[in-house]
Amino acid sequence: MDDNVVGRAVSRRSLLTATAAGIAAPAAVVAGTSLAASAASGVTRKITIYAEALPGGLYGYGLAPGQATVPGPVLEMWEGDTLEITLVNRTDQRLSIHPHGVDYRTDSDGSPFNASFNAPGETRTYVWASHEMVAAEGRRFLPGSAGYWHYHDHAMGTDHGTAGLARGLYGALVVRRRGDQLPDKQFTVVFNDMMINNKTAPQTPMFEANLGQRVEWLVIGHGGTFHTFHLHAHRWADNRTGLLEGPSDPSQVIDNKDLNPGSSFGFQVLAGDHVGPGAWMYHCHVQFHSDGGMAGIFLVRNADGSMPPGAEDAIRRFQGHVHGAAAHAQHHDEGVQG
Ligand SMILES: [Cu+2]
Numbered sequence: 001m002d003d004n005v006v007g008r009a010v011s012r013r014s015l016l017t018a019t020a021a022g023i024a025a026p027a028a029v030v031a032g033t034s035l036a037a038s039a040a041s042g043v044t045r046k047i048t049i050y051a052e053a054l055p056g057g058l059y060g061y062g063l064a065p066g067q068a069t070v071p072g073p074v075l076e077m078w079e080g081d082t083l084e085i086t087l088v089n090r091t092d093q094r095l096s097i098h099p100h101g102v103d104y105r106t107d108s109d110g111s112p113f114n115a116s117f118n119a120p121g122e123t124r125t126y127v128w129a130s131h132e133m134v135a136a137e138g139r140r141f142l143p144g145s146a147g148y149w150h151y152h153d154h155a156m157g158t159d160h161g162t163a164g165l166a167r168g169l170y171g172a173l174v175v176r177r178r179g180d181q182l183p184d185k186q187f188t189v190v191f192n193d194m195m196i197n198n199k200t201a202p203q204t205p206m207f208e209a210n211l212g213q214r215v216e217w218l219v220i221g222h223g224g225t226f227h228t229f230h231l232h233a234h235r236w237a238d239n240r241t242g243l244l245e246g247p248s249d250p251s252q253v254i255d256n257k258d259l260n261p262g263s264s265f266g267f268q269v270l271a272g273d274h275v276g277p278g279a280w281m282y283h284c285h286v287q288f289h290s291d292g293g294m295a296g297i298f299l300v301r302n303a304d305g306s307m308p309p310g311a312e313d314a315i316r317r318f319q320g321h322v323h324g325a326a327a328h329a330q331h332h333d334e335g336v337q338g
Pocket residue numbers: 191226227228284285286289290294
């Protein structure tokens with residue numbers, strides 16, 4: 001199953017466009033009233049997620065039966081809101097859903113240790129709450145829940161969900177602070193062992209945007225090895241949002257960031273800002289990982305959606321580019337020059 005088709009990836013991952021499909025959407029987005037909805041903090045939204053087996057030995061989460069994907073859907077909430085998730089296990093495996101960054105009781109922990117999991121065929125509800133930043137003593141503040149987090153299985157294969165993670169049960173979780181800028185598009189990139197979204201180049205996702213669109217990258221690490229995420233020709237601030245708060249914001253500006261198992265970050269960029277349209281690359285910067293296929297394309301189209309000069313050729317070269325041990329064998333067999 002080829003689930004990295006770009007157009008579909010964008011539409012299913014965008015909270016803004018997925019509202020009709022029942023995904024929890026920030027109240028401000030639904031109402032279209034921007035921050036006027038701030039007073040409506042503390043809303044509880046209910047969604048149903050279906051865990052299913054996929055071809056190739058993979059598993060995925062989806063917002064409707066038959067729609068599971070790897071990664072799963074982007075889940076979003078405003079800081080202070082609660083997400084009530086009914087997880088339907090349509091597989092013959094024990095599994096769960098475990099969030100990072102939000103507030104939950106032990107029975108929503110998603111770990112077998114707390115008897116918090118779905119037996120094969122079982123339906124179970126998990127509750128994820130969140131809270132805003134609050135003043136502590138002096139000039140200190142207790143952190144709120146806002147952040148670029150993620151969720152994943154914690155029960156398949158082992159008590160740590162190692163098999164579920166290896167086979168695709170993961171996704172992005174975004175908790176926004178009121179006032180945060182909403183993106184035009186979202187891309188979820190999961191470095192999972194030696195794969196990106198459980199694929200290797202050239203089957204890795206090609207993410208697309210038009211010049212100037214506000215693109216949000218949701219970047220997650222899983223598996224048993226460390227990685228570094230690099231995006232060509234774009235840079236971001238190494239803070240909660242990727243944007244600077246002002247001219248004296250001391251956040252370091254970067255274009256490459258460590259990505260260890262279980263960690264996540266996100267940022268927004270304007271596609272092609274100061275560099276123009278084209279086929280740009282994103283990849284792991286651990287060299288034997290990128291050589292092994294941990295690379296993909298960020299296609300920045302012209303503002304009107306047309307293809308920029310050279311992009312087709314670049315994509316064709318990328319797709320003809322083979323990686324890893326299998327690639328070497330193929331080169332040899334076909335007499336292809338790398
Ligand atoms: Cu890597």
